Amino acid sequence: MTPGPESPSCRLEAVDLTCERGDRRLFAGLGFALNPGEALIVEGANGAGKTTLLRTLCGLSRPVAGSVRWCGEDIHAIRPEFNAALNYVGHQPGIKADLTPLENLRVDLALHGLARGDLMDILDRVGLYGFEDVPCRTLSAGQRRRVALARLLAVPARLWILDEPFTAIDRDGVGMLCEAIDAHLAAGGLAVLTSHQAVELAHGRVGRLTLGRAA
Amino acid sequence: MWVWFHKLGSPRHFYRISGRLLPWLTALAVGLLAVGLAWGLVFSPPDYQQGETVRIMYIHVPAAVMSMVVYAVMAAAGFVYLVWRIKLADLVAAASAPVGAWFTVLALVTGSLWGKPMWGTWWAWDARLTAELILLFLYLGYMALYNAIEDRRSAGRAAAVLALVGVVNLPIIHYSVEWWYTLHQGPTTRGMRIAGTVHPDMRYPLLTMMLAFGVYYAAVLLKRTRCLVLETERDSAWVRELVKTT
Amino acid sequence: MWRAMVSVVKRDLLLAVRHRSELVNPLLFFLIVVSLFPLSLEPDPRMLATIGGGVIWVAALLAGMLALDAMFRPDFEDGTLEQLVLSPQPVAALALAKVFAHWLVSGLPLMLMAPLLGVLMNLPGEAMLALLATLAVGTPVISLVGAIGVALTVGLRRSGVLLSLLVLPLYIPVLIFGAAAAGDAAAGQSIAGPVLFIGAMLVLALTLAPLAIGAALRISLE
Numbered sequence: 001m002t003p004g005p006e007s008p009s010c011r012l013e014a015v016d017l018t019c020e021r022g023d024r025r026l027f028a029g030l031g032f033a034l035n036p037g038e039a040l041i042v043e044g045a046n047g048a049g050k051t052t053l054l055r056t057l058c059g060l061s062r063p064v065a066g067s068v069r070w071c072g073e074d075i076h077a078i079r080p081e082f083n084a085a086l087n088y089v090g091h092q093p094g095i096k097a098d099l100t101p102l103e104n105l106r107v108d109l110a111l112h113g114l115a116r117g118d119l120m121d122i123l124d125r126v127g128l129y130g131f132e133d134v135p136c137r138t139l140s141a142g143q144r145r146r147v148a149l150a151r152l153l154a155v156p157a158r159l160w161i162l163d164e165p166f167t168a169i170d171r172d173g174v175g176m177l178c179e180a181i182d183a184h185l186a187a188g189g190l191a192v193l194t195s196h197q198a199v200e201l202a203h204g205r206v207g208r209l210t211l212g213r214a215a
Numbered sequence: 216m217w218v219w220f221h222k223l224g225s226p227r228h229f230y231r232i233s234g235r236l237l238p239w240l241t242a243l244a245v246g247l248l249a250v251g252l253a254w255g256l257v258f259s260p261p262d263y264q265q266g267e268t269v270r271i272m273y274i275h276v277p278a279a280v281m282s283m284v285v286y287a288v289m290a291a292a293g294f295v296y297l298v299w300r301i302k303l304a305d306l307v308a309a310a311s312a313p314v315g316a317w318f319t320v321l322a323l324v325t326g327s328l329w330g331k332p333m334w335g336t337w338w339a340w341d342a343r344l345t346a347e348l349i350l351l352f353l354y355l356g357y358m359a360l361y362n363a364i365e366d367r368r369s370a371g372r373a374a375a376v377l378a379l380v381g382v383v384n385l386p387i388i389h390y391s392v393e394w395w396y397t398l399h400q401g402p403t404t405r406g407m408r409i410a411g412t413v414h415p416d417m418r419y420p421l422l423t424m425m426l427a428f429g430v431y432y433a434a435v436l437l438k439r440t441r442c443l444v445l446e447t448e449r450d451s452a453w454v455r456e457l458v459k460t461t
Numbered sequence: 462m463w464r465a466m467v468s469v470v471k472r473d474l475l476l477a478v479r480h481r482s483e484l485v486n487p488l489l490f491f492l493i494v495v496s497l498f499p500l501s502l503e504p505d506p507r508m509l510a511t512i513g514g515g516v517i518w519v520a521a522l523l524a525g526m527l528a529l530d531a532m533f534r535p536d537f538e539d540g541t542l543e544q545l546v547l548s549p550q551p552v553a554a555l556a557l558a559k560v561f562a563h564w565l566v567s568g569l570p571l572m573l574m575a576p577l578l579g580v581l582m583n584l585p586g587e588a589m590l591a592l593l594a595t596l597a598v599g600t601p602v603i604s605l606v607g608a609i610g611v612a613l614t615v616g617l618r619r620s621g622v623l624l625s626l627l628v629l630p631l632y633i634p635v636l637i638f639g640a641a642a643a644g645d646a647a648a649g650q651s652i653a654g655p656v657l658f659i660g661a662m663l664v665l666a667l668t669l670a671p672l673a674i675g676a677a678l679r680i681s682l683e
Contacts, residue, residue, distance in 0.1 A: 022366060058547060061683050062368075084549035092540025098479045099472065110468030111548035111555075135479075297676070352630035359626050363617055372680045373613045377627060380609055380673055384631050387662065391634035398641060 010085070011035045012057070012159060012190055016066035019052050026052055027211055030066070034207070036158070039181065039191040041199055044211030050194040051091065051163055053211065057192060058088045058161045070159070084112065087157035089165055093148035097137040101128055101147045104136065108151045119154060126150045126176065141168040149177060152184075160184060162193040224301045226444045227453050233437045240434040247427035254420035262417075268332050273421055275325035277428040278318045279343070282350055283385070285315030285432060289357070290382035293375025303440070305371035306447065308378065309361060310439035314432060316354035322347050342396035346389050353381045367447065465550045466558035473562035476535075483531070484566055488574055491524035495578045506583045513582030514592055514643020515636075520578070521571050521596065522603065522632050526625055528567040529607045532559060533615045533678070542615075546682055552675035557667075560608045560674070568600030584643070591646030591656075595639040598659045605663075605670040606631050612677035635659055 017030040026049030034040050042050050055061040057068055059075045059082065067074045075082040095104045105119050123132050126146045136144055145168050152160060160181070166174050174197070181191055182201055193199070199206075255273030262269035289311045295304035326344045327337045338344070357374055364370035448454045477484060498516045499509055536542040536559075545555050575596055579589040610628035614620035642655035 060543060060546065080549045080551075083547050086547060088543065088547050090540050090543055092538070092543070094540035094544040096472070096476060096539060096541060098476055103472070103475065107468050107472045108544065111465050111544065111550060113462070113464060113549065115464075349630050349633055352626070356623075356627040356630060359623055360613060363614070363620075363623055366683070369616070369680055369683050373677065376609070376673055376677050376680065377613060380606075380631065383665075383669060384634070387634045387665075388630075391637045391658075395637045395641065 010071040010158060012192070013069040013072075014057065014066070015069060017053075017056065017063045017068070018065040019049060019056055019061070020064050021049070021052055025064075028065075032207070032209060034190050034192065035205075036188040036190060037185050038205045038207060039185055039193070039201060040207045040209055042192065042194045042209050042211065048211040050211060054088075054161050054163050054192065054194060055090070058086055059083075085158045086161065087152050087155055087159065088161045088163075089148045089152065090163050093144050094151075095136055095144060095147050097144075098135055100133050100135055101139075101150065102132045104147060105150060105154050108155055112155050112157075114155065119150075122150050122153045125153060127173065142170055142173060145169050146173060149173075149180070153180060158189050160189065160191040160193070162191065164194055164196070166195055166197050166199075224303050226303055226306075226448050227451075229303055230441060230444050233441055237434065237437050237441075240430060240437065244427060244431040244434045247423060247430055251420060251423035251427045255424055259420045260416050265333065268329060269417070271325050271329040272417075273424045275322055275329060276421060277425040278325060279322040279347060280425060281428045281432055282315055282319040282322050282347065284429070285311050285318060286350065286353070286378070286385065287382065288436075289315060290375075290378040293371075293378040296371060297375050297379075302447070303444070305368075305375070306440050306443040307436065308375060309371065310436055310443055312354060312358050312361065312374075314435050314439070316351065316358065318428075318432075319347060319351040319354055323351065340396070342393050345396070346392045349388050349392070350385070353385075357381070462550050462554055465548065466554055469545075469555055469558040470562045470565075473559060474565065477562070477566040484570070487524040487528040487567060488570055490527055491520050491571055491574060492578065494520040494523060495581060499582070509583040510585060510588070510647065511644070513579065513584045514588055514647070515640035516582060517575055517578050517584075517592060518595075518599075518636055518639045518643075521575065521600070522629070522636060524571055525567065525600065525603045525607065526628065528563070529604075529611050529624065529628070530621065531567075532563045532608055532611050534611070537615045537681070542678065543682060546678060552678060553671035556608065556612070556674040556678060557671040560604050560671075563608070564601055564604040568604050572596040572600055585647050587649070588643045588647040591642045591652045592639075594652065594656050595642045595659055598656060598663050599635045599639045602635050602659065602663050602666045603632060605666040605674075609670055609673045609677055612674045612681060614681075615678070616681035616683075634662060 012034040014030055014032050018028040019026045019030075030053070032040065042053060044050050052061060056063050059068070059079065062076075069075065070078065070082045070085065095101075096107075099107075101123060102119055105122070106116065109116065109119075120129075120132065123129055126149055128143065128146055128150065131139060131143065136147060139147070145165075149165065152162075165177055169177065178200060181193075184191060185201070251273065256270050259270070259273075261267050289308045292304040292308035292311065295301055296308065323344065326341075326347065330339050330341070330344075331337050357377055360377055361370050361374040364373055445454055445457075495517055498512070502508065502512075533542060536545065546552055548555070572593065575592050576589050579592055584592065607628050610624050610631075611620075613627065614624050617623065638655040638659050642652040645655065646652050
C-alpha cells in the first residue's frame with residue numbers, strides 16, 4: 001500500500017465552511033486543517049450535520065459558503081486528483097448485493113484504474129476469508145460493512161473519509177479497523193471519521209470536532 | 216461592466232435597481248398593449264382572404280414568439296447558474312417558467328380559435344401548433360421537476376440541466392415536426408404564414424404587439440423575481456430591515 | 462479510464478444476468494401494448510399494416526421508459542453511485558458505460574423483438590426492415606436521452622410519472638422519423654433520410670448526453 005504521490009504539503013483544509021440542509025443552517029464559518037498522519041473525529045448529536053460535513057469534505061455536496069481545499073486547491077477544481085487520493089465509505093456501503101465481495105472489489109479497483117491486487121489477502125484481513133464467492137446479499141450487515149472496509153485496504157488513497165464505519169461491526173472488527181486506521185496514519189495518511197463509539201487510536205494525532213446543534 | 220454585472224447579481228442590488236425600473240416598465244407595457252390592441256383589433260384593415268379572423272394573429276404571433284424567447288431566456292439563465300453559480304440567474308429562470316408556459320397556452324388557444332373558422336376544426340395537427348404543444352410539455356416538465364425536488368439549490372440546478380437539454384432539442388423538434396407535417400400535409404389545411412410579405416398596415420401593429428409582449432414579459436419577470444428574491448433571502452439582514460421599515 | 466468503463470459494463474451485465482426475470486418484464490409490456498391496438502381498433506390487415514410501424518415505435522418508447530428507472534436507482538440506493546462519482550474517472554465516461562450496458566439489456570432486446578410484433582401487425586417485409594433499422598439507431602438515442610431524465614430524478618422517492626413527463630417530449634423527433642421510415646418503406650420509398658437523421662441525433666446524443674447525465678448525477682447526489 002503506497003499512499004498516493006508523496007507531497008508532504010498535501011493537507012485537507014476546511015475554510016470558512018457553511019452548510020445547510022433544506023433551509024436549516026447546520027454550521028457556519030467552520031474551519032480546520034488536517035495534516036498527514038492526523039485523524040479528525042467528528043462528533044455531535046443526531047442532526048448536527050456530521051454526514052453533511054463529510055459529504056461536503058469529499059465533494060459530494062457543495063457548501064453554501066467557504067471551500068474545502070486539498071493541497072491548497074479547491075477540491076472541485078482538482079476533482080480527478082482529489083478523487084484519486086480519496087477513499088470514502090458512506091452510510092450506504094457502496095457494494096452491490098448481488099455480486100460477491102471479490103466482484104465488488106474488482107470493480108472498485110478498476111474505477112481507480114488499478115489492475116487486480118491481492119484481494120484474497122485483503123479479504124482475509126477483514127475476516128471475510130471463505131466468503132469471497134458468495135453474493136453479498138447473503139452476508140450479514142456487519143459482514144457487508146467489512147466488504148466496504150476491504151475497499152479501504154484494496155484501493156490505496158491518502159485520505160479516508162468514513163461515515164460511521166463501526167456501525168454493525170463486532171468487537172473484533174472494530175479492533176481490526178482501528179489497527180487499519182493506525183497503520184494508515186503511520187504511513188502518512190489522513191482520516192476523517194464520525195462515530196458514536198469511543199474510538200481508540202494508538203498512533204497519530206487525533207483531533208476532535210464537535211458539531212453543536214446551535215452552531 | 217463586469218463589476219456592474221456582479222453588482223446586479225447580488226440579490227440586494229437587483230432588488231433595489233429593479234424596484235426603480237419596474238414602474239417604468241409596467242407603464243410602458245400597459246401603454247404598448249393598449250396601443251397595439253387598439254391598432255390591431257380595431258384600426259388595422261381586415262385580410263382580403265381571412266377577413267376579420269386575421270386579427271387573432273396580433274395576439275397569436277407575439278405569444279408564440281415569446282413562448283420561445285422565454286424558453287431561451289430560461290435556458291440561458293440556467294446556464295449562467297450552473298457555470299457561475301449566480302443565485303439570481305436561478306431565480307430568473309424559475310420566475311420565467313410559468314410566464315413562458317402561459318404564453319404557450321395563449322398561442323395554443325388563439326391558434327385553435329383561428330383554426331375553427333379557417334380549417335373548420337378546433338385542432339388541426341398543424342406543424343406550428345404541434346411544435347407549440349410540445350413546447351408546452353417541455354415547460355410543464357421543467358416546472359414539475361422544479362417543484363418535485365425539495366432542496367431549492369438542487370432543484371434549480373436540475374431544472375437548469377433540463378432546460379439546456381430542452382434548448383438543444385427544440386430545433387430538432389421543430390425541424391422534425393415540420394418534416395412530419397409536410398409528409399402528411401392534407402390539401403385543406405394551410406399553416407398561418409406571416410413571413411415578410413405582410414402588408415405594412417398589418418406589420419406595424421404586429422410589431423407593436425410583439426414589443427408590448429416583450430416589455431410585458433420583462434415587467435412580469437422583474438416582479439416575479441423580486442418576490443423570489445424576498446422569499447429566498449428572507450433570513451438575510453437587508454430583507455429583515457426592509458420588512459421592518461415598511 | 463477504459464478499464465473502468467469496461468469494468469462498469471461488465472458489472473452491470475453480470476447484475477442483469479443475475480436478475481434475468483426483471484429483464485423480461487419490459488419485453489412482455491411491449492408485446493401486450495402492441496397487441497392492444499388491434500383489439501381496440503379493428504383487425505383489418507391493411508389498416509394494421511399502415512399504423513403498425515407507428516404503434517410499435519410508441520410501444521417501444523413506453524417499454525423503454527419502464528426499464529429506464531433501473532439504470533441508476535439501484536446504484537443510488539446502495540451507494541455505488543457515490544463511489545462512481547467519487548472515482549478519479551470522468552463521470553460522463555462512466556455514465557456512458559452504464560447507458561451502454563443498459564441499452565444492451567433493454568434497447569437491444571426490444572429491437573430484436575420488433576420483427577415478431579411486426580408479424581402481429583401485418584407489416585410488409587420492407588417495413589419490417591425499416592423498423593429494425595430505425596430501432597437500431599433509435600433505441601440508443603432513447604437510452605441516452607432517457608438516462609438524463611433518470612439521472613435528474615433518481616434522488617426523488619417516486620419519479621415514475623415525472624420521468625415520463627420529462628422524457629417523452631424529448632423522444633418525439635425519434636418517434637416521428639422512426640415511424641415515418643416504416644411507412645416510407647411500405648410505400649416503396651427509400652428510408653435513408655429518416656435513418657440518417659436519427660443517426661445524426663445519435664451522434665449528437667452520444668456527444669452531449671453523457672455530459673448532461675454526469676452533471677445531473679452530481680446534482681442528484683447532493
